[in-house]
Amino acid sequence: MPEGVEIELYRRWSERALDRTITEVRAPDEWFLKDGTTEGQLRAVLTGRSFAAARRRGKLLVLDVDTGERLGLRFGMTGQLFVDGDAAIAELEYSSRRDEPAWDRFAVAFDDGGELRIRDPRRLGGVALEPDEHALGDDVFTITPKRLGERVFVGEVALKARLLDQQRVAGIGNLIADETLWRASIDPARPAGGLDGNERRRVIRHLRRVLADFVADGGSHTGRLQPARVRGGRCPRDGVELLRREIGGRTTYSCPHHQH
């Protein structure tokens, strides 16, 4: 599903939509418009203008309009981004592979005949003008290790839940969290503030490697743990059956043998 990694790939893909004049805006699904944004406002702000920059903070994609106004795009767990008919990521984990135009929730057409479009079967994403970027923590790709440690390794909450808290650090989703802690050999249920120095450094180091690997390999579903994230799945490292729990409201897989 789209986590920070996917949104970064979306951001790069959306750069081909920059500096092209917008001629039409389609937002047929009112539910998909957030924070009071209306189709009329989107038309007024975007028509005749162009996108000047594509930025990302966590799982939020921000397209800067050449007027200085901002368009925020969220993708939930099944949102896909198309530019000129081509998807940024062809096969999105947990989303549908069917080609169903009714799932198009937002689109802008350009004067050259192309378009930028969001398709989201389950409608958990959304579009809003002037998104509140500062409600999010620092972005996981650019946050310093020191700052990351200060934000994450505090309190009694389960470490996994901490990592998923977008106000602490923005961009980590369920699969990034599970893969990171599996590689770092840390039990996801450990209190976030209970790790010693070596363990903290291990988490930070593996988080950075996981991000780099996932971007290079095309998404957060490419992890080594991922094939085993099924009921009865076995640890790819040492073969024991994985523990399946709910932590931080999310299904969590971990190895009872090597994650402590």
Added chain:
DNA sequence: CTCGACTCCTGTTAGC
């Protein structure tokens, strides 16, 4: 402020 519980969305899948 912190934190867990709950709710929303709906296509897919597991199970009877």
Added chain:
DNA sequence: TGCTAACAGGAGTCGA
């Protein structure tokens, strides 16, 4: 074969 219930997770809200 056909139906139903469970499942997936990002994000917002609410109450203790």
